[in-house]
Amino acid sequence: MNSNKKALVLGATGGIGGEVARLLMQRGWEVTALHRNPASVSDKSTAHFWLPGDVMKQEDVIQAAMGKSLIVHAVNPPGYRDWEKLVLPMMDNSIAAAKATGARIVLPGTVYNFGPDVFPSVSEDAAQFPITKKGKIRVELEHRLRLAASKGVKSLIVRAGDFFGPKAANSWFSQGLVTPGKSPSVVRYPGNAGIGHQWAYLPDVAETMVRLIERESELEKFARFHMDGHWDHDGKQMVKAIGMATGNTDLKGSWFPWPVFRLLAPFQQTLKEMLEMRYLWRAQVRMSNKKLVDFLGDEPRTPLDIAVRTTLTGLGCIKPKVANLELNSNFVSSH
Template sequence: MTKIAILGANGRLGRVVARAFIDAGFDIRAVTRTGKMPAELKGATAVAGDALDRQSLIQATEGVDIIFNGLNPIYTDWGKCLPMAQNVMAACHANGALHLFPGTVYNYGSPMPAVITEDTPFHPTTEKGRIRCAMEDLFRREAEAGRVRTILLRAGDFFGGTGSGSWFDLIVAAKINKGTYTAPGPADLVHEWAYLPDFAVGFVALARNLDKLGFYEALNFPGHAVTDLQIKAAVEKAVGHQLKMAAMPWWVLRAGSPFVAMWREIVSMSYLRFQPHRLASTRLEGVIGEIPHTPLDRAVAEALEDVGIATVNGAAEAA
C-alpha cells in the first residue's frame, strides 16, 4: 500500500486532501506540529513534525512514498514559506519520496492573464508572487538535479471543506445568515475558484497516474471560473431565499493597512479581485481522465454546510 505523509494535516486543504487519500485506500500519515489531528481523519496515523525543523520533518516522513506539501503559513507569516519548502525538499530527498504540491495563481502578477495555461509565463508583481516563484524554482532545480520528483497542481481560490480562512467563509458567506451576500470584487467579474473536494481527488488521480508524468510537472486544475452573480444565485438556491448584494469595503482595508499587518497583506493581493482570470489545462485530462468537477449548485451548498450554514434540502440533495 502506498504511504503518503500529509504536511499541514490540520489545515483546511490538508484535511480535505488527507480524507480523499484515505477514502482512496492509501496509508496516510497526518503530520502536524503537535502530533494531533482532526477527528475527521479517522484512519490516518498522527505524527508530530515541525516543518521549520529539518531533522524533525525528515523523521516524521521516514519511509513514506509520497509527501503532500499542504503547508501554508498565514498571510503575515510568509517569510516562512521558502525555509519550509527547503526542508520539505530535504525530507523528500532523504526518504526518496515524491513531492505533491498545490500551486497558486500568485505567480502571474498584475495585470492578470485572462486565461492561464500551463505555458503562461510567470510575472510576479507582489512579494507573495515572488515567494511562490522562488519555491517553484527550487522544486524545479531539485527535480532537474535528479534529487526530488515534484508534481504540482495549480488552482484558484479555495471553497469547501471544514475550517476557516478562505475568502468564501470570511467574506462571501460571512453575512448570509443575515440575508446578505458579500462580493469581494465586481459582481460580474470572472474569478477562478477550486472546490476543495474536487481538487483533492485531482491529487489522488495524479498519484495513481505517475507513469504518465515526468520528473517535474506543473499542471493546472480548472475549477469553477464564475462570477459573484453566479455564486450568489447558487447560494440563494441552497438557502431557499434571495439575498441582498453587498460589496466588500476595500476602502476600510486600504485606510487601515498602514496600521494592521493582515489588512496590508490582503490589500497587496487585491488585484486578484478586480482582474478577470481563469485556469485552463491542455494536459490534465490526458493524464487523469475526466477532471473532477462538482456542479456549482451542489458544490456551493456543500461548502455552506461545511461552514455551518443551513441549506434547504441538505447538500447531498442539492441539484
C-alpha cells in the same frame, strides 16, 4: 500505479491537506501526519498516524518521511503571518526529505504566481512575473522544486482558483463573501461587475490531485497542471448559488469594504494580504485546464449548487439537510 502507498501529509489539519489526506485513506493509502502537538488535534480522522514534530525542523520532516513515497506539502503559516520567514524554509525541509526518501512532493498551487502580463488565459508554462509579495514567494517555491527536479527530486503542482469548501476557513469565500455561523442576508462580493472569477471546490482539488498521484509512473519529474474549477463568467453565478442554497433567490451581491481594508491593513496582516490580491478581482484571469483534461480525460467537478450548499453547511451558515444525500460529494466529470 504506485506500489508503496504510504504518504506523509504536512498540513493535515488544514483545508486542502485534510481533504487530500482523507481521500488518500479512502483509496487505500497509509497516511501519516506531522504536527507539533498531536494531542491538541480534536479531529484525527485525516491520518492513521500522528507524529509529533515541527515542519520548520528538517530532521523532523526527514524522519517522518522515511518509508513514504509521497509528501503532501499543504502547510502554510496561519493568518498569512511571517510568510517571508517560514514558507521557503518549510519547502526546503520537504525537498530535503524527498531527496532522502525518493518521495514525490505534491504542492497545491495558486494563480498568485502570475501577473497581468499573461492574463486573461494562463497555461502551466506561462511567464511568472507576479506583482505581489505572496506571488514572488510562490514563484520561488516552484523555482526550488524545479531545481530539485534536476537533481532527482520529483514534484507535482496542481494550481487552482480561489478555494472554497466546508473546511476552507481561510478563504475568500469564508472571510469575504459570507460570515461563518451566520445566514447571509447579502454577499459581499470583492470583484468588479462583469469580471469573471475562478473558484476551486476543495474536494474537487483533492480528487484531481489523487487521480494524478495514482498515475505516478506517467508524471514528469516536475509536473504541473491547472484546474478550471468553477468559472463564474460575470461574478454573479457564485452569488446566485449562495442565494439558491439559502432559499433566498433575491440575494444580491453587495459593496465590498475595500476602503475599510485599506484603513485597517497596517494593523491587520490578513486584511493587508487580502488587499494585495485585489488585482485578481479587477481583471479577468482564467487558468486553462487543457493539459489536465488531455492527461486525465476530464476534470473532477462537483455541481456548483451542491458544492456551495455543502460549503455553507460546513461553515454553519445554513442547517444541514439530513435527508438530502446530495450533501455528500457527488463528482461530475466535465471539461
